[in-house]
Amino acid sequence: MNGRGFITISMHELERVKIIEAVVQRRLTVVLAAERLQLCERQVSRLVRRYEAAGPAGLVSARRGQPSNRELPVDVRARAMALVRERYADFGPTLACEKLAECHGVVLAKETVRRWMRDAGLWIPRKQRPPKLHQPRNRRACLGELIQIDGSDHRWFEERAPACTLLVFIDDATSRLMALHFTATESTFSYFEAMRRYLEQHGKPVALYSDKASVFHCNSHSVTLGKGVTQFGRALYELNVDTFCANSSQANGRVERANLTLQDRLVKELRLRGISTKEAANAYAPHFIADFNGRFGKAPRSTFDAHRPLRTDDDLDLILTCRVPRRVSKVLTVQYDRVIYLLEDTVANRSLIHNYLDVFEYPDGRIEIRVNGAALPCVRYDRLSEIDQAAVVDNKRLGHTLQMAQVIQAQRDDRRASGSPSRTNQGEAPRPKERKVGTRKQRELTREELNEAILRTARTRVGSVL
Numbered sequence: 001m002n003g004r005g006f007i008t009i010s011m012h013e014l015e016r017v018k019i020i021e022a023v024v025q026r027r028l029t030v031v032l033a034a035e036r037l038q039l040c041e042r043q044v045s046r047l048v049r050r051y052e053a054a055g056p057a058g059l060v061s062a063r064r065g066q067p068s069n070r071e072l073p074v075d076v077r078a079r080a081m082a083l084v085r086e087r088y089a090d091f092g093p094t095l096a097c098e099k100l101a102e103c104h105g106v107v108l109a110k111e112t113v114r115r116w117m118r119d120a121g122l123w124i125p126r127k128q129r130p131p132k133l134h135q136p137r138n139r140r141a142c143l144g145e146l147i148q149i150d151g152s153d154h155r156w157f158e159e160r161a162p163a164c165t166l167l168v169f170i171d172d173a174t175s176r177l178m179a180l181h182f183t184a185t186e187s188t189f190s191y192f193e194a195m196r197r198y199l200e201q202h203g204k205p206v207a208l209y210s211d212k213a214s215v216f217h218c219n220s221h222s223v224t225l226g227k228g229v230t231q232f233g234r235a236l237y238e239l240n241v242d243t244f245c246a247n248s249s250q251a252n253g254r255v256e257r258a259n260l261t262l263q264d265r266l267v268k269e270l271r272l273r274g275i276s277t278k279e280a281a282n283a284y285a286p287h288f289i290a291d292f293n294g295r296f297g298k299a300p301r302s303t304f305d306a307h308r309p310l311r312t313d314d315d316l317d318l319i320l321t322c323r324v325p326r327r328v329s330k331v332l333t334v335q336y337d338r339v340i341y342l343l344e345d346t347v348a349n350r351s352l353i354h355n356y357l358d359v360f361e362y363p364d365g366r367i368e369i370r371v372n373g374a375a376l377p378c379v380r381y382d383r384l385s386e387i388d389q390a391a392v393v394d395n396k397r398l399g400h401t402l403q404m405a406q407v408i409q410a411q412r413d414d415r416r417a418s419g420s421p422s423r424t425n426q427g428e429a430p431r432p433k434e435r436k437v438g439t440r441k442q443r444e445l446t447r448e449e450l451n452e453a454i455l456r457t458a459r460t461r462v463g464s465v466l
């Protein structure tokens with residue numbers, strides 16, 4: 001009953017009133033009314049008697065407005081809400097429910113706590129919360145003051161070639177494209193190559209602004225570097241260039257919007273010119289950059305160019321490398337990337353035992369061991385690398401990694417079909433009654449490879465004994 005004395009009924013109850021009224025007026029039988037209401041005939045007869053005695057109000061449930069039999073005591077609710085206001089005001093309902101049971105012995109259902117906190121104004125459902133506002137940020141004043149960088153994995157050559165990644169460098173002050181570099185994957189060495197071209201063409205910017213990809217951001221302390229610094233961040237620190245990471249894609253919005261424009265315009269330009277390789281696309285990139293900047297570039301507020309020239313002591317060959325510390329073992333060996341490198345047995349090298357050296361990996365694949373700025377001569381020790389069934393692969397590199405895995409698997413299948421020994425079974429003696437397959441030249445080549453494998457195994461055993 002509402003404030004004016006009228007009884008409020010639901011649509012279901014209104015439908016019940018109409019059917020019972022029809023039974024009372026003999027326009028409907030009790031059997032048909034029971035079928036429509038999905039009740040038994042005796043219950044319909046009871047409802048008819050209640051309607052005749054009290055009218056439509058007799059069909060309303062007598063439990064309406066009464067407390068539920070399962071309702072919790074009022075003091076429990078008051079105590080729980082007092083604890084939430086005092087200690088867990090900024091907690092979510094689930095966590096607050098857990099803490100009430102764990103710390104205070106108040107065991108409640110999380111939906112009960114959610115309803116109580118919503119009624120008390122301590123928690124607002126997500127659908128009722130106001131949307132987050134991303135206010136615009138003013139552009140920087142000078143060219144080269146802030147460069148936004150990002151990689152876009154896309155089918156840039158459509159169906160003419162596999163998908164690849166485009167590294168985009170865009171200036172925050174002018175929205176000009178500073179560099180475009182097509183590469184297979186968004187890796188550290190890819191950014192090293194693109195950064196080298198940028199530095200040689202424009203100089204050193206004040207800062208770079210990127211997302212939180214593993215190339216730029218390290219979530220935990222690095223095992224190799226000992227600090228939360230990536231290889232790309234270490235290289236830019238040596239070049240005296242600051243790096244910043246954005247918390248959201250909206251914060252790095254200029255390069256994100258540029259990626260959408262490039263995925264439309266650049267794809268069509270490459271199609272019109274019949275370009276289907278990364279090399280040809282990189283050669284065409286400067287022409288596209290000039291046309292793009294002429295159409296969409298903005299004038300900076302200041303005419304000052306914040307780029308700095310490279311110093312004479314900025315050796316890009318040494319700076320733009322993957323540098324990892326490794327410890328020298330007691331037998332003068334250094335292990336990197338599952339490969340052992342042997343150092344010469346000299347007095348100077350023996351003093352390096354149990355000390356850490358820097359292993360430099362260059363973009364072209366060269367490995368160099370350096371100490372105090374000088375390279376140490378070493379010999380690569382070729383051993384069978386253990387199979388790693390749980391290799392960590394970045395999500396952005398997964399497609400390229402699977403392609404490489406397919407190529408390697410095809411090569412293994414070809415070796416098995418031709419009868420040549422693989423690296424995993426080198427050193428095993430041939431079966432005595434195995435049928436020879438292939439030409440004589442192939443069989444002779446197989447014997448030579450087998451002899452080399454036996455010699456290599458013998459050297460390994462002798463070296464381990466020594």
